[in-house]
Amino acid sequence: MRSKQTRQIKLGPRSPALVVSCALGVLVGLAVVVPNGAQAATAGDLDTSFGGDGKVTFDVFGGVDDAANAVAIQADGKIVAAGSWCGFGAGCTTRGFALARFDADGSLDASFGVNGRALVTFPNGPAEAAGVAIQPDGKIVAAGWRDDDDGVDDADFALVRLEPDGELDPSFSGDGKLITSFGGHDVGHALAIQADGGIVVAGEHWSGDDGDFALARYNENGALDASFDGDGRVTTGFDSDGDEAYAVAIQADGQIVAAGHSLDDCDFGEVCIDHDFTLARYNRNGTLDISFSGDGKVAVGLGEQDIAYAVAIQADGRIVAAGGAGGFAAFGDFALARFNPNGSLDASLDGDGKLTTDFGSAYDRAGGMAIQADGKIVAAGRFGTSELALARYHPSGVLDSTFSGDGRLTTDFGQFDYAGAVAIQADGKIVAAGTTRGSESADDGDIALARYHGVIDDTPPETTITAGPSALTNDPTPTFGFESSEPGSTFRCSLDGAVYSPCDSPHTTAALADGAHTLRVRAIDGAGNIEPDPAERGFTVDTTPPNTIIDSGPAGTTADRTPTFAFRSSEADSSFRCRVDGAGFAPCASPHTTAALAAGEHIFRVRAIDEPGNSDPTPARRAFTVDTGGPIDDPEDPPASGPDDGAGPSAAALAQDTTVSIQVRGRRLKLRQDRRAVLRLACPPTEVSPPCTGDLRLRTAMKVGYRGKTRRLTLARGGYSIGAGETRAVKPRLSRRKAKLVHTSRKARKVKAIIRASDGAGNTALVTARVRLKPA
Numbered sequence: 001m002r003s004k005q006t007r008q009i010k011l012g013p014r015s016p017a018l019v020v021s022c023a024l025g026v027l028v029g030l031a032v033v034v035p036n037g038a039q040a041a042t043a044g045d046l047d048t049s050f051g052g053d054g055k056v057t058f059d060v061f062g063g064v065d066d067a068a069n070a071v072a073i074q075a076d077g078k079i080v081a082a083g084s085w086c087g088f089g090a091g092c093t094t095r096g097f098a099l100a101r102f103d104a105d106g107s108l109d110a111s112f113g114v115n116g117r118a119l120v121t122f123p124n125g126p127a128e129a130a131g132v133a134i135q136p137d138g139k140i141v142a143a144g145w146r147d148d149d150d151g152v153d154d155a156d157f158a159l160v161r162l163e164p165d166g167e168l169d170p171s172f173s174g175d176g177k178l179i180t181s182f183g184g185h186d187v188g189h190a191l192a193i194q195a196d197g198g199i200v201v202a203g204e205h206w207s208g209d210d211g212d213f214a215l216a217r218y219n220e221n222g223a224l225d226a227s228f229d230g231d232g233r234v235t236t237g238f239d240s241d242g243d244e245a246y247a248v249a250i251q252a253d254g255q256i257v258a259a260g261h262s263l264d265d266c267d268f269g270e271v272c273i274d275h276d277f278t279l280a281r282y283n284r285n286g287t288l289d290i291s292f293s294g295d296g297k298v299a300v301g302l303g304e305q306d307i308a309y310a311v312a313i314q315a316d317g318r319i320v321a322a323g324g325a326g327g328f329a330a331f332g333d334f335a336l337a338r339f340n341p342n343g344s345l346d347a348s349l350d351g352d353g354k355l356t357t358d359f360g361s362a363y364d365r366a367g368g369m370a371i372q373a374d375g376k377i378v379a380a381g382r383f384g385t386s387e388l389a390l391a392r393y394h395p396s397g398v399l400d401s402t403f404s405g406d407g408r409l410t411t412d413f414g415q416f417d418y419a420g421a422v423a424i425q426a427d428g429k430i431v432a433a434g435t436t437r438g439s440e441s442a443d444d445g446d447i448a449l450a451r452y453h454g455v456i457d458d459t460p461p462e463t464t465i466t467a468g469p470s471a472l473t474n475d476p477t478p479t480f481g482f483e484s485s486e487p488g489s490t491f492r493c494s495l496d497g498a499v500y501s502p503c504d505s506p507h508t509t510a511a512l513a514d515g516a517h518t519l520r521v522r523a524i525d526g527a528g529n530i531e532p533d534p535a536e537r538g539f540t541v542d543t544t545p546p547n548t549i550i551d552s553g554p555a556g557t558t559a560d561r562t563p564t565f566a567f568r569s570s571e572a573d574s575s576f577r578c579r580v581d582g583a584g585f586a587p588c589a590s591p592h593t594t595a596a597l598a599a600g601e602h603i604f605r606v607r608a609i610d611e612p613g614n615s616d617p618t619p620a621r622r623a624f625t626v627d628t629g630g631p632i633d634d635p636e637d638p639p640a641s642g643p644d645d646g647a648g649p650s651a652a653a654l655a656q657d658t659t660v661s662i663q664v665r666g667r668r669l670k671l672r673q674d675r676r677a678v679l680r681l682a683c684p685p686t687e688v689s690p691p692c693t694g695d696l697r698l699r700t701a702m703k704v705g706y707r708g709k710t711r712r713l714t715l716a717r718g719g720y721s722i723g724a725g726e727t728r729a730v731k732p733r734l735s736r737r738k739a740k741l742v743h744t745s746r747k748a749r750k751v752k753a754i755i756r757a758s759d760g761a762g763n764t765a766l767v768t769a770r771v772r773l774k775p776a
Contacts, residue, residue, distance in 0.1 A: 041453045041528060044392075044404030046411065047429055050451040051106035057413060057436055057446045058108070060085040060098045060117055068100075068447040070132040070142070070191075071368075071421040071433035077104050081433045081447060082132035082142045083420075085119055095126030097142055097160055100447065113166030120160045120168065120177060125149035127158050131191030131201070138164040143191040143201045146179050156181045157188040157201055157216055173222030180216050180224065182233060183207065188216075190248040192256075198225060202248035202258045205235050211242035213258055213280055229286030236280050236288065238262040238297055243278060247311040247321070255289055256282040259311035259321045262299050276301045277308045277321055277337050277354075293343030300345065302335050302354055309420075310369035310379070317341045322379045324365025325356050333358045334366045334379055334391055350397035357391050357399065359383045359408060366391070368421035372428065372454065376400055380432040382418035383410045388434055388450060390422070402456060411450050415439070419450075427526070428455035457527035461486040463535040465521060467506070471711075472540050474612040479508040482535065484523035494520045494534070516540045545614040546571040548607050552591075554624040561626055564593040569608035569616075573714050575695065575756075577619075578606045585619075586764075587695040587756035589719030589732075601625050660763040662692050662755055664771070665727055669698075669751070671775045675739040676731040677716055679753060679771070685725030689760035693721045698732060701750040701770060706741060715742070715751065715773075742773050749773045 041047070046054025060066045068083040078101055085098035097120040101112035108116025120142075121127065127146035134140055139161055146158040157180040161172035168176025180186070180201075188203040197220040205214035213236040217228040224232025237243055242263035249257050262278040276299040281292040288296025300306075302325035309323040319339040326332030333356035338349040345353025358364065361384030369379045375395040383389035387410040392403040399407025411417070411432075419434035429451055436448040461484045468480030482491065482505045493503035495510075496517055503521070522534035546569045553565030567576065567590045578588035580595075581602055588606065607619035665680035672678065683692035698715045706713050718732030734742065741748045755767040 042404075043400075043402050043453055043456050044390075044409050045453045047451040047453055049105060051449075054451055055411065055413060056102065056106045056449045058100070059446050060100070060119070065437075065445045066098060066447050067128075067420075067435040067445050068433040068449070069128070069130045069144075069420045071423045071431055071449070072132045072134050072140075073423050073425050073431065074101075074134050074138065077425065078102065078109055079104075079423075079431055079449070080132055080134065080140055081449060082129040083433075083435070083447060084128035084144075086126075094121065095128060096121035097127055097129040097144065097158075098447070099129065099132070099140065099142060099162065099166070101166070102449070106449070106451070111165060113162075118162060118166040122146040122158055122177065122179065129158075129160075130189045130203075133191050133193045133199075135193060135197070139169055140164070140166075141191060141193065141199055143188045143199075145187040145203070153185045153206070155185055155187050157186055157203060157214075159188075159191075159199070159201065159218070159222070161222070171221060178218075178222050180233070182214050182216075182235060186214055187244075189244070189246045189260075190258075192248045192250045194250050194254065196254075200248055200250065200256055202245040202260075204244035204260075206242070209241060210237070211244055211263070212237045213243050213245040213260065213278075215245070215248070215256065215258060215282065215286070217286070227285060234282070234286045236297065238278055238280075238299060245280075246307070246309045246323075249311045249313050249319075251313050251317065254284045256284075257311055257313065257319055258282070259308040261307040261323075275305045275307050277306050277323065277335070279308070279311070279319065279321060279339065279343075281343070291342060298339065298343045300337050300354060302337070302356060303332070306335060307365075308335075308337070309365070309367050309381075312369055312371050314371055314375065318346055320369065320371065320377060322366045322369035322377075324381070326363075326365075332356075333364050334381060334389075336366075336369075336377065336379065336393065336397065338397075348396065355393075355397050357408065359389055359391075359410065361385075364389060367419055367434070368432070370422050370424045370430075372424055378422055378424065378430055378454075380419040380422035380430075380434075382434075385416055385439075387412045388417045388419045388432060388448070390419070390430070390432060390452065409452075413448050417448060424454065425451075428453075430454045453527075457525070457529060460529040460531045461489050461523040461525045463491070463521050463523045463531055465519070465535045465537045468519070468537060469539040470537055472542050472612040474541075474543050474614045476511050476513075476541055476543055477508055478512075478539065478541075479506050480519055480521075480537065481506045482521045484525070486523070486525040489523040489525045492522050492524065512541045514541050514543055540612075542610070542612040543614060545616050546574050546608040546610045548576070548616045548620040550604075550606065550620045550622050553604065553622055555622055557625045557627050559626070559628050561596045561598075561628065562593050563597075563604075563624065563626075564591050565604055565606070565622065566591045567606050567620060569610070571608070571610040573611045574608040575697065575717070576606055576608055577615075578604070580604055584762055586693060586758045587719075588693075589695040589717050592719060595721075597626050599626050599628060658761075658763060660687065660689075660692060660757050660759040660761075660765050662694065662722075662757040662765065662767050664753060664755070664767070664769040667769070667771050669771050669773050671734070671739065671742055671773045672731075673776050675734045675736065677734065677773060679718075679730045679732070680727055681720055681722060681730055681755070682727040683722040683724055687724040687759060689763070690724035691721045692724075692757055692759055693719075694755060694757040695719045696730060696732065696753060696755040698771075698773075699752050699754060700748050701752045702747045704741065704745055704748045706738075713738070713741075713748070715748075743775050749775075 065086040068081040086095040101109040129142040129144040145155045147155040160177040161169040182205040184207040199218040217225040240262040245258040245260040247259045261275045281289040306325040308321040325335035337354040338346040366379035366381035377393040392400040413436040419432040435445045437445040466481045492500035520534040520536040522531040577585035605619045607616040663682040716732035
């Protein structure tokens with residue numbers, strides 16, 4: 001046994017970084033840097049993300065004596081502790097139910113009650129909560145006892161139900177609280193909620209010197225459930241003077257298991273000399289289940305004073321009870337017993353179905369117990385008269401040496417400390433709840449909680465970069481998105497080999513210079529595991545626009561009403577936009593032939609747009625004059641005749657023309673001997689403002705090797721102009737080298753056609769299609 005008070009730095013994925021500083025070959029600095037969230041935590045270590053050191057204590061509204069007897073974990077991870085509050089001066093003149101809710105970091109949840117705390121008092125006497133449970137709708141149910149303040153031991157079961165915000169729920173018994181009497185001294189110790197919403201409370205009923213198990217079941221509205229033994233209440237004796245139930249659990253089949261102890265030769269209020277672990281199982285109607293040990297009851301001795309304070313049902317239906325066992329003078333050890341579904345002891349637990357664990361003091365006992373998802377059993381209680389204690393067992397009953405080294409640990413809050421309950425979070429962390437006092441008999445208690453790491457997680461997360469440039473970009477401050485394989489991870493980013501620093505997704509870089517860059521991102525999960533191989537993405541910033549050059553075309557007077565212009569860009573793989581006179585820029589390719597022009601002066605302009613998207617800010621221009629030497633028709637006039645009798649599109653039709661589309665006919669392109677790829681394009685007959693014009697680019701769908709580089713390669717470009725309802729063959733030409741690549745590489749034959757389209761109304765569209773080149 002050892003108390004977890006130290007941290008060990010381990011080599012591995014969660015290890016801190018060793019930073020060495022040198023100057024002129026001399027070591028001048030050495031430091032261990034632990035990234036945020038990283039820690040070499042092992043199972044059993046206090047979780048320092050809870051309260052700063054893994055421990056939380058608080059005083060309920062300045063109460064004189066406060067205690068936590070139960071704990072439950074909400075679906076959202078918040079922690080609810082329940083117990084008692086005693087205040088207003090010496091002697092505890094007022095005692096009531098106390099509930100507190102904590103956020104995951106151990107701070108009080110201000111959305112609950114008054115600053116995270118809720119007090120409930122009952123008329124005519126003190127009260128204390130001993131059990132708590134969370135309903136599926138988030139409402140909180142607490143159960144315990146209320147005693148008349150008349151000097152007579154005549155307590156009653158007491159229940160409250162709170163709304164998720166900590167207010168009493170008026171739909172429960174009219175005002176959110178109730179008491180139930182069995183006709184004697186009745187104390188509720190435990191609470192469980194059935195799958196159908198029924199609420200089961202277990203405890204003790206004393207009538208004179210005879211004590212029995214006592215159970216009550218309530219409907220969701222707080223009324224006693226008459227289908228449970230006729231009036232919602234049942235008592236069970238064990239042929240002994242005093243029997244008390246301290247725990248209750250619901251099996252998957254709805255049967256109810258209560259656990260506690262039976263007392264031989266004992267009158268009420270006396271110190272008894274012989275206790276046994278005692279269990280009873282009930283059918284859903286409240287009758288004892290005779291398939292359990294023949295009569296529904298079983299008692300097991302582990303020593304002279306054996307009391308079960310907790311019970312839980314394993315996934316396989318076996319029943320585990322935990323508590324204390326020892327001699328007459330005092331409890332001595334943690335105690336566990338496990339039963340088969342038929343009530344017999346399960347010999348697979350420590351050979352005979354029962355065991356004790358010594359922490360080395362005369363008064364060790366478990367007050368709470370929970371079963372992990374992997375079947376390991378966690379018991380929490382007290383070590384002597386000074387510290388809170390936990391033990392974790394393998395399903396076989398052997399102490400789990402991965403938990404604090406020997407399966408046992410103690411935690412000191414600085415006074416008399418003990419845990420009355422324990423719960424397992426969804427992430428495997430262990431929460432123990434109890435009380436810290438100046439001494440065992442002192443009335444100066446505060447509620448105490450501790451949280452421990454429960455699962456050793458040595459698996460580092462993996463980062464995936466989900467968004468951001470991966471090749472050329474004209475954005476000098478690109479933004480990247482990324483995610484971790486483990487939710488809740490934090491991230492560290494490094495650009496171009498700089499020191500990793502905290503970052504979040506999406507992440508926007510500082511302004512970057514033109515050139516190649518690399519972003520690396522690594523994740524750190526909640527357990528502190530650091531990703532050893534960061535995700536990385538290389539990209540190139542290019543903010544320099546291309547320069548456009550017109551190589552040929554009329555520059556003076558021409559008789560050609562449809563002149564042709566050839567042009568080029570200073571950067572390879574550029575696309576182009578052309579315009580004549582005051583029309584808008586539209587996609588085009590070199591050589592480009594204009595539509596029929598009227599006689600007179602005209603200006604042709606063309607601008608290049610490079611692959612990153614930079615546009616030439618000063619388009620190339622060429623002025624020219626069309627002069628045919630005689631009168632000509634205005635090419636913009638409608639034809640003298642046609643299918644629509646020369647009317648052309650109506651003004652209403654043009655006003656509604658908001659789209660243009662282009663269609664690819666066929667998915668296999670023939671690559672001819674003259675190196676031209678034949679692609680058939682169609683302009684729909686529904687096009688209102690023909691022709692459909694634009695350019696296209698044929699690019700390999702996969703990366704291919706070309707001129708010493710591996711990349712997606714643009715094979716050819718071309719332009720087109722197609723009338724409404726027409727289909728035409730567009731024949732962009734490949735260079736000799738690229739045509740040879742298509743003949744020799746199957747990967748180069750898988751092509752993506754990227755087609756830009758526009759119409760006379762200025763509508764634009766981008767169409768892509770997967771096609772395959774077939775060499776002739």
